[in-house]
Amino acid sequence: MFDKLMQAQQRAEEIKARLNNISVSGEAEGGRIRVIATANKEIKEVQISEELFTEGDKEQVEELLIVALNKALAQADSVSQTEMAAASQDLLGGLGGLGGLGNLFK
Template sequence: MFDKIMEAQQKAGEVKTRLDAVTVTGIAEGGKITVTANGNKVVQSVTIDDSLLKDTDKEQLEELLVIAINKAMEQADNVSQSEMAAMTKEMFGGLGGLFQK
């Protein structure tokens, strides 16, 4: 049983590593704001088009940033859930033998 727990911890570490390598993007205002993050919900960069800075007030810019960040986080959630589901399926497939011992 302890081996299975260690295996689960190892697989969780592997999933985290894979999610670190996944890039997700949230876009707002037709691409004038782009937020890039990884699958572990760590924001990597924020890009704001210069024209948007000239034409938008602070409040609007803040709202657009929130939209772009939320879109990136939603994508990261989706990727993370897919990875975790795959890991869980793999683990439960392996646990079937555990109960037969």
């Protein structure tokens, strides 16, 4: 049982490392604002079109930035949940269902 817990911890660390290498993005205003993040929800880059600074006001740019950030973070959540679900399925399968308890998660 202890070996299984160690494997689960190692698997979680592997997933976290993999999520650090997966890029997600969120855009607003047809791509005029773009946010790039990791699947671990770390913002890596923000791109804002020069046009928005010349034609838009500060509040508009801030609102669009929030939209792009939230889209990127939602995409990161989705990728992370998919990875964790796959890992959970692997772990439950590896534990032999824990005497039937695995059926509770199906």
